[in-house]
Amino acid sequence: MQSLVIVAHGSHLNPESSAPTYAHADTIRASGAFDEVRTGFWKEEPHFREVLRTVEGDEVYVVPLFVSEGYFTEQVIPRELRLEGWDVSEWGSDGLSADQATLVAEDVDREVHYCGPVGTHRAMTDVIERRAESVTGDPDVGEGFGLAVVGHGTERNENSAKAIEYHADRIRERDRFEEVKALYMDEDPEVDDLPEHFESDDVVLVPLFIADGYHTQEDIPEDVGLCEDHTEGYDVPETVAGTRIWYAGAVGTEPLMADVILERAADAGAALGTALDDVRETTRVATGD
Amino acid sequence: MSDPAPAAADADRQTAETVDDEPAVPDIDLPSDAFDAVLDALGDLDPNDRLRFEGFAVGRDPDAEDIEDAAAYVLEPGGDDPRTGLSERDLHAALEERAPQVTDWYAFERVVGEFGPRRAFLRWIEDADGATVATRYAALAEGIERAWGQLRVIATVTDRGERRYEVRHVDDAGVTREELAAHDDPLDAREIVKLDEKGRYRPLKTAPTLRRGWVFPELSPRDAYELVETVYPATVANWHREREGELDVNHWRETMARQSGIYGVIRTWDRGEGHEHVNWVAEACCDDSQCLKRREWEYDDGTDLDVDGGDGVFPCREPCSVVVSAARKWTRLESEQPRTYEFELTPSEKEQLEAIVDAVADGRIDEIREADTKEGANRYRARFLRAKLFDEEGNLGGVPTDPTDPDDPTDPDDGE
Numbered sequence: 001m002q003s004l005v006i007v008a009h010g011s012h013l014n015p016e017s018s019a020p021t022y023a024h025a026d027t028i029r030a031s032g033a034f035d036e037v038r039t040g041f042w043k044e045e046p047h048f049r050e051v052l053r054t055v056e057g058d059e060v061y062v063v064p065l066f067v068s069e070g071y072f073t074e075q076v077i078p079r080e081l082r083l084e085g086w087d088v089s090e091w092g093s094d095g096l097s098a099d100q101a102t103l104v105a106e107d108v109d110r111e112v113h114y115c116g117p118v119g120t121h122r123a124m125t126d127v128i129e130r131r132a133e134s135v136t137g138d139p140d141v142g143e144g145f146g147l148a149v150v151g152h153g154t155e156r157n158e159n160s161a162k163a164i165e166y167h168a169d170r171i172r173e174r175d176r177f178e179e180v181k182a183l184y185m186d187e188d189p190e191v192d193d194l195p196e197h198f199e200s201d202d203v204v205l206v207p208l209f210i211a212d213g214y215h216t217q218e219d220i221p222e223d224v225g226l227c228e229d230h231t232e233g234y235d236v237p238e239t240v241a242g243t244r245i246w247y248a249g250a251v252g253t254e255p256l257m258a259d260v261i262l263e264r265a266a267d268a269g270a271a272l273g274t275a276l277d278d279v280r281e282t283t284r285v286a287t288g289d
Numbered sequence: 290m291s292d293p294a295p296a297a298a299d300a301d302r303q304t305a306e307t308v309d310d311e312p313a314v315p316d317i318d319l320p321s322d323a324f325d326a327v328l329d330a331l332g333d334l335d336p337n338d339r340l341r342f343e344g345f346a347v348g349r350d351p352d353a354e355d356i357e358d359a360a361a362y363v364l365e366p367g368g369d370d371p372r373t374g375l376s377e378r379d380l381h382a383a384l385e386e387r388a389p390q391v392t393d394w395y396a397f398e399r400v401v402g403e404f405g406p407r408r409a410f411l412r413w414i415e416d417a418d419g420a421t422v423a424t425r426y427a428a429l430a431e432g433i434e435r436a437w438g439q440l441r442v443i444a445t446v447t448d449r450g451e452r453r454y455e456v457r458h459v460d461d462a463g464v465t466r467e468e469l470a471a472h473d474d475p476l477d478a479r480e481i482v483k484l485d486e487k488g489r490y491r492p493l494k495t496a497p498t499l500r501r502g503w504v505f506p507e508l509s510p511r512d513a514y515e516l517v518e519t520v521y522p523a524t525v526a527n528w529h530r531e532r533e534g535e536l537d538v539n540h541w542r543e544t545m546a547r548q549s550g551i552y553g554v555i556r557t558w559d560r561g562e563g564h565e566h567v568n569w570v571a572e573a574c575c576d577d578s579q580c581l582k583r584r585e586w587e588y589d590d591g592t593d594l595d596v597d598g599g600d601g602v603f604p605c606r607e608p609c610s611v612v613v614s615a616a617r618k619w620t621r622l623e624s625e626q627p628r629t630y631e632f633e634l635t636p637s638e639k640e641q642l643e644a645i646v647d648a649v650a651d652g653r654i655d656e657i658r659e660a661d662t663k664e665g666a667n668r669y670r671a672r673f674l675r676a677k678l679f680d681e682e683g684n685l686g687g688v689p690t691d692p693t694d695p696d697d698p699t700d701p702d703d704g705e
Contacts, residue, residue, distance in 0.1 A: 012492040012614060015483050022479055043610050045494045046522035050606075053526040054518060056404040075549060107537075 003036040003057030004028060004265055005112075007048060007077055008065040008210065010041030017211045018044055020253045021065055027258035027283065033275030034061075034265075042072070048080035052108045060105075060112040061265040065252065067119030067208050069098050070157035082106040083114055095159040096120045096166050100268035113268040118252075118260040119208060120163050121267075125170040130256045132177075132204040133285040135236060135248040142176035145246075146200035150191050150220065151208045153184030161187070164208055177204075185219065192223045195241040202237065202244045210252035221247065255283035312427035317388040320449040323395035324381055331362065339365065342390040343422045347383075350374055392450020393422045400451075400510055406529040407514040411452070414444050426450075437602060438521050438581045439499040442513065454513035458501040469504035475515035478505075482520055487655070493611050495521055495581045495601075524582070524603035531585075531604050539607035541567050542589040545616070552613055558620040564588035566623065571596045574612050575605065578651075632686035634678075641665035641674060 006025055011017035021039050029037045040051025052060070062081065064073050069091075078086035083103040090101035098116030105112045118124060132147060133139050149171070151164035161184065168182040178200045183191040194203065205224065207216045218230040226234035226247055237244040251257075259279045266272050330340050331349055339346035346365045350373050353361040360374035364383050375383065384391045401411050412418055414435050415425045425433075429446035436442070441459040446452060461469060472478070485491050485498040505516055517525055530536045539547075541564075545555045558566060567588050575584045575598070582605035584598035598605075608616070634642075644665025648654055657664045664670065680687040 012611060013490070015490040022476075026476070043614075044492070045609075047610055050523035050526065053530070054406070054523050056407075071550060079547065079549075 001035045001057035002033075002059040002270060003038065003055050003061070004034040004261070004270070005038045005040055005051055005055060005060060005062045006065055006261060007040045007051070007062060007081075008042075009072070010044035011211075011213065012043050014211075014213045017213055020211050020250070020257065023253075023255070024065070024258040024261055027255060027279060028261060028275070030282075031258075031262070031272075031275040031278050033262060033270070033272040042076065042080075048077055049082075049107075052081060052105050052110075052112065055108070058110065059270070060110065061115060061268055061270050062112050063115045063261045063264045064117045065210050065257075065261070066117040067151070067210060067252075068157060068159045068163040069093060069095055069117060069120060070159050073098070073117045078103075078114065081112070081114070083112070086114075090114075091116060095162045100264075102268075113265075113270075115264040115268050118257065118264060119210075120159075120166065121260050121263055122170070123260045123263045124163075124251075125167045127254050127256045127260060128167055128206050128208070128251055129171060129174075129176065130283075130285065131206045131248045131251045131254045132246075134254060135204060135206075135246050137285070139285045141204070143178070144200060144202060145177050146179045146181070146198040146203040147171060147177040148181050148183050148191070148194060148198070148203055148205045149208060150183045150185070150205060152215075153187040167208070185215070185223065190223075191220060192225075194224050194245065195243040198243060201242075202246065204246040204248060206248045206251050209250040212250045212253060216250045256280070258283065312431050314389060314423045314426045315430040315446065316448060317392055317426070317446075317450045318448055319381070319385045319388040319391055320451075323392050323399075323450065324384060326395050326399045327380075327384060327391065328377070342387065342394050344390060345387060347380065388450060389422045389426045393417075393425070396450065396452055396510065402511075405533075406526040407511070409529045409532065410514060410517065410525045411510050414442060414454075415452075437517055438495060438524070439497060440517065440520060442517075452510050452513075454508040454510070455504065455506050456508060456513065456516055457504040458499060461501050461504070466504055466506060469502055472503060472505050473507070473512075475505070475508070475512045475519055478516055478519040493580060493609070495524065495603075495605075496579060497577070497581055521581075521603065527606055528603040536585065536604055536606055538585050538604075540586045540589045541570075541608055544586070544608045544613070548613060552617050555613065555616045555620050558616065558623060564592055564594065566619070568595050570608075570612060570616060570619065574615060575599065577601065580605070630686075630688050632678075632688060634686075638674065638678070641670060645671060 006021055008018065008021040018041065025037045025039050028034060036055065036057050038051060038055055040046050040048050042048055046054055064077055066072050074088045082105055084106050086101070086103055090103070091098035093116070098120065100113050100115045102111055102113050104110065128149060132141050149164050149168045152160045154161045164182045164184070168180050171177065172180040179198060181189065181197050183189050183194065183197065185191055189197055194205065207220055209216050221227050221230050221234055224245060224247070225240045226238045226245060234247065237246045239245070259276065262272055262276055262279060266276065327340065327347065331347065334340060334349055336349045336351045339348040344367045348363045348365070350361055350363045352374070360376055362375040362377070362380045363371055363373045364375060364380070365371040372383070397408065397412065397417065401408050415429060415433050417425060420428070426446055429444055429452070433444045434441065435444070436459055439459050441457055441462055443455040444452060445455070457469060481500065481503055482491060482494055484500070486500045491498055499520070508516060514525065527536060542559060545559065548555055571584060571594050574580065577599040581601045582599070582603055583601035585604045586607050587593045648657060648666030654666065657667050659668065661667050662670055678686055684690065
């Protein structure tokens, strides 16, 4: 019996923090790829500490719904899941290349496949592009458009910037958008000066965050100048200093994220049948009209 | 809260015929899926083994050539001579006569399955490890009621021996089904549990603030378990471990020692000067009025807390994330040194401050009527007190919090 456990941060304060986690879990349930799909949280229930004891399967894949490798994926989650003998070297990662480690979870005395975070998977690049399609309503968006991928920056985690740059580089290489920039909230180049970094009249701004919350709904819109105060709201697109900014909100809310979760499990050995193709198809942006 | 007494409160349910006031065992038709499951099990069985039901067993006749043989089966009724050389038709007739026992086997062995917490929970609902099939089916025909936190579960049995579970809020016990919003997907409960009756976010799923007004009228056994798992995550798994004598309790000290990052500071709150501060935490957060879990963790392995752990059905095995987050705040606040402030208050003003703290602590603010000025925590009373006693900076009695620093040194805590 094959089980998927999606682990995410969750929140004590924001009721919508877990919404993307639940939505992606539902997409994967509907795909039938796993006999069982469970969710576990740091700030909600079931907690990381107790989620594995709710799991029935004997082939267990744990996928962290986090944007980068760092404190949570390297310390908190392995500790709270009680992965015996965990050491970050198990992943042998340069900060971007964590794949999976198979370890016994002491809590349930069973092996689990502990996967790298969704945010650094190559398939995440496609989700960022898909997010740009969603927010513009144009499955072919690119021509005449710039794309800004925005993250926290290194203040709390040096790998955070690595993930942003990795995806920005990949999208740039695909030559789809006129220009692609990695911008940060707490270091240069800063998202505050977005229009200065782009020549294009239209720029899609995609924050590399899992859930909408304080950073994506208050900080970034105010910093970029989409609004004076987040309570006023803003239009999409909103013109700031002559640049039309298409603000996408957290990339993690994009339905295609379910695909990255599946990719992580597949890389760790999960048998998924046609689920990857199915999910890519069912989460596609309608061509409209 | 775990009273197993069968109840027949729900007017929607069928009532079984009764004889001498004893509930009767309902008539059960043996469904083909249950019979097929028996045949499958027999097909896999060694001829010397038996498939055991309550009061009888069936097996393969060792004299039969193979499973296709017309006289392939044997029935061993308890106390009677075994009947051998039964055809599939004979076997069906014998099992049809014993449909309650066969459907009971099918329900737990094939529908519910092996997974420990689910199986133990669903067996507990009908006392399947204590009562006979006849007793249980009679009780199920009436409806067996169980409480799990604020959930009220009514288990029934169909005329095919299938279990069905109705789940609603315990306070909606007397409400007709038609007045409640009906759901059939257990995952719908994620929306039900998210906000309380007043629309406020519930960060703690086991807080006694589950909203009312909904019903899952006819859940299968697996879906009933999933619903409980969704409303009260991991509570069944922990309850099951406790029943097996395997609950892994992590006490306060070890839990806080494990914390890192912004929570690492909490361990500095334990200064080897007793555990009174943890009593206060437990009284603040873990009381039954705040959380339905029964606190099993203590200060450490050898030091119990002095406050009651509560009466919940399901245990709490370690300080939860809400307690850890609050403890971080208290660790900072409690590192401050007390100071002496001098205020002048009338006796009623002192009592009013106490009444306001009580009202907030007990969540009674919304119950205090707008014009009820007898209540110290009444809004007009509080506004009057503020108008009279606070200066323009919001200082009580005009006394600065830090006399050396006219800018109030509020804690620059960044929350989560």
